[in-house]
Amino acid sequence: MSTSTRIALVTGGAKGLGLEWCRQLGRQGYQVILTARSQAQAEEAADQLNEEGLKVVPHSVDVVDETQIAALAAWVAQTFGRLDLLVNNAGVNSATRAQGDPLLRAKNLTLEALDPEEVLFMLRVNAIAPILMAKHFRSLLTKGDAPVILHIGSWLGSIAVKKDGGNYSYAVSKSALNMLNRALAFDLQADGIIAVVVNPGWVQTSMGGSRAMFTPEQAVGQLINNVLQGITLADTGKFFNYDGTEHPW
Numbered sequence: 001m002s003t004s005t006r007i008a009l010v011t012g013g014a015k016g017l018g019l020e021w022c023r024q025l026g027r028q029g030y031q032v033i034l035t036a037r038s039q040a041q042a043e044e045a046a047d048q049l050n051e052e053g054l055k056v057v058p059h060s061v062d063v064v065d066e067t068q069i070a071a072l073a074a075w076v077a078q079t080f081g082r083l084d085l086l087v088n089n090a091g092v093n094s095a096t097r098a099q100g101d102p103l104l105r106a107k108n109l110t111l112e113a114l115d116p117e118e119v120l121f122m123l124r125v126n127a128i129a130p131i132l133m134a135k136h137f138r139s140l141l142t143k144g145d146a147p148v149i150l151h152i153g154s155w156l157g158s159i160a161v162k163k164d165g166g167n168y169s170y171a172v173s174k175s176a177l178n179m180l181n182r183a184l185a186f187d188l189q190a191d192g193i194i195a196v197v198v199n200p201g202w203v204q205t206s207m208g209g210s211r212a213m214f215t216p217e218q219a220v221g222q223l224i225n226n227v228l229q230g231i232t233l234a235d236t237g238k239f240f241n242y243d244g245t246e247h248p249w
């Protein structure tokens with residue numbers, strides 16, 4: 001392994017789990033590229049982490065806009081020339097998508113109100129965007145040191161675990177992410193890139209709510225210690241739980 005500073009890029013990095021990924025990776029010595037939809041929010045979050053003594057640069061990207069993804073990849077290529085870790089963290093669920101609008105929430109949640117456009121919206125953000133990120137960052141990751149793509153999935157995307165109705169669009173988007181990553185992992189294996197999906201557990205963020213089981217600090221710490229630090233190319237394509245065990249599909 002080379003001794004140069006490792007470079008990580010995190011999507012949805014201005015708050016919640018994404019901000020905590022940036023903080024903990026920064027503390028591990030990574031040069032972090034903190035991305036958010038809003039350049040102003042990315043800058044504000046990066047400033048906060050730089051004040052904590054970490055090495056963080058901000059950049060905007062909306063992960064459903066492939067033109068913006070391509071522009072970000074070109075900027076990373078010009079600025080750093082490679083990438084070692086991509087954390088595909090950005091995501092939405094029925095509550096964060098609805099932002100308090102009960103009808104919009106129901107369109108993602110209940111059979112009666114189910115709206116195909118909403119299902120497609122959530123598939124775009126939670127399942128397709130991470131694969132588009134991989135498409136555009138593949139060549140930079142190939143130049144990286146022991147490169148890893150970490151997709152933040154969910155136990156709610158596990159078909160084996162689902163024992164209730166509803167929550168259609170989020171559940172299917174995270175299940176789709178599992179299958180898309182399986183295909184991606186085989187495609188990237190020859191380049192030496194490890195690609196895995198991880199379940200962070202139920203976490204106290206705007207998505208998880210205040211009653212959730214883990215703080216972002218605990219959740220990210222567990223994923224770094226139990227998954228990121230131990231995975232090898234033999235693990236590519238797997239779906240991991242926060243405790244480091246394989247999650248049922």
Ligand SMILES: NC(=O)c1ccc[n+]([C@@H]2O[C@H](COP(=O)([O-])OP(=O)(O)OC[C@H]3O[C@@H](n4cnc5c(N)ncnc54)[C@H](OP(=O)(O)O)[C@@H]3O)[C@@H](O)[C@H]2O)c1
Pocket residue numbers: 011012013014015016017018036037038061062063064088089090091092093096125152153154155199200201202203204205206207208209212
């Ligand atoms: N919290 C939990 O209990 C839990 C459990 C399992 C999995 N997860 C997963 O963990 C990840 C992080 O969620 P969180 O709990 O930290 O939720 P959060 O606080 O709502 O954060 C979600 C992040 O994703 C960003 N985002 C949404 N759409 C985006 C887009 N089109 N382009 C770029 N960024 C976008 C948001 O940015 P804006 O501020 O611009 O909207 C925000 O930074 C998600 O993938 C989620 O599905 C969370």
